Amino acid sequence: MNYYFHVPFCRSKCGYCAFYSLPEPSPELIDSYLDRLERTFFPEAPAETIYIGGGTPTFLSAPQLERLLKLIHERLAPPAGTEISCEANPETLDREKVALLRRHITRISLGVQSFHPIVRRNIGRKCSDEALDRALELIGDADFPHWNMDLIFALPGQTPEAFFTDAQWAIEAGADHLSCYALTAEENAALELPEDDDLAAEMMPGIARFMEEQGFSRYEVSNFARPGAECRHNCNVWRGGLLAGVGPGACGFDGTDRWRNPLLEPWLRGEAPERDAISPAARLNEIFAVNLRTAAGWTEALWRQVPKADAWSARRAIFRAAAASFDPSWFRISDERLALTGKGMMFWNSVAGEIIAHGT
Ligand code: SF4
Incomplete structure (x- = not known):
């Protein structure tokens, strides 16, 4: 954790x-x-x-x-x-x-x-x-x-x-x-x-x-x-690892849900965190998009460590589909690794938006 x-x-x-x-x-x-x-x-x-x-x-x-x-x-x-x-x-x-x-x-x-x-x-x-x-x-x-x-x-x-x-x-x-x-x-x-x-x-x-x-x-x-x-x-955390947020306003991820603690006053009173109810597919897409911020991106071995990960071939398909909407020089796609190039990292927001859209 x-x-x-x-x-x-x-x-x-x-x-x-x-x-x-x-x-x-x-x-x-x-x-x-x-x-x-x-x-x-x-x-x-x-x-x-x-x-x-x-x-x-x-x-x-x-x-x-x-x-x-x-x-x-x-x-x-x-x-x-x-x-x-x-x-x-x-x-x-x-x-x-x-x-x-x-x-x-x-x-x-x-x-x-x-x-x-x-x-x-x-x-x-x-x-x-x-x-x-x-x-x-x-x-x-x-x-x-x-x-x-x-x-x-x-x-x-x-x-x-x-x-x-x-x-x-x-x-x-x-x-x-x-x-x-x-x-x-x-x-x-x-x-x-x-x-x-x-x-x-x-x-x-x-x-x-x-x-x-x-x-x-x-x-x-x-x-x-x-x-x-x-x-x-x-x-x-970028790779979808489990996160326990402690204290007011802190966020967590338990492998299924993301949640956020209340702000200070309600936290002091013991109010419960807010849960973010999004579908499992959308959650996986979000995790997949976030780690594309890293130069190393995803390998199959890394992806398998994500809680409830889907097939690597499904990830490759989503990445290829997103890449089709943008400049090919932003992407590194091989059987072993899916990542953004230095130039692609500059446009991470756009790529992430496209990937997340595939999960909704
Ligand atoms: S207000 Fe506090 S948390 Fe915000 S940037 Fe300044 S030092 Fe950091």
Whole structure:
């Protein structure tokens, strides 16, 4: 089982954010969240991977963060070698929290977005240069087994060179994984952004080449890693692995249904998750489409691991049918593997839409 813990609290709301998170929560509210987790989280399946995300898990005070990390370790007892990731924001880290994380997790994911203060200000990201430098120093000194940084590109007026500087600094600081997201205009976000998918599509091939030169492979549409540093949790989930979402707003997949926990207040009252009732065929198509975001795509062996998977020949037929609607150079089709090319990954949304349409 892959466990995802959602910590729905942040210091402030970033202008571009559409994630479920509550800004400036009181310490008492966070304590109520931890109290309920302690009362109700009794997992039945062993952990294959664990991911603590948000929100900002490191917004919790050091004693609160320790409660959360200890709870996870006591209840799941993850064996050595289990990937345990935690998201962190620079402005919420200090030496005590970094030391706590280093004792309990194997992979830290730092939300940097940009090393350029003007860019951070323009996107409503409240983080000073001093806080960022301090966080990089603390994480570098702690020497985590794996370190991701989130970076944003395709901002209006941003040149490829400005983004390359961000990536270079992240790599020099010690990151072995970079998540590079084009900033998109999200419906629920406070900041109004111009849609510029063309700029993202223009920049990505250059970014992919640049990252290859630095020894990072583009293993998913937005993710680059040194060999062996890919995020196992995300890879498992993209391939339809079982997911237990823990905490308000967290999602899960039990092999048949997807479900979503209620938001904080109803979650604290113990209300049940919402179940997503879609047909088994549609579910398989959705899983099939999602893992096409990865460079490796599907092999027959991987597909057989999907709960209730249909025949490989059926998957090949669906992929060929979708490919017929688009440029053939977007697709890699062989008996052994079904995948998108680097160019095809740029148009994943369109291909996924076509594949999902086959299941309805
Ligand atoms: S982007 Fe991250 S830090 Fe900013 S409000 Fe959203 S969840 Fe919180």
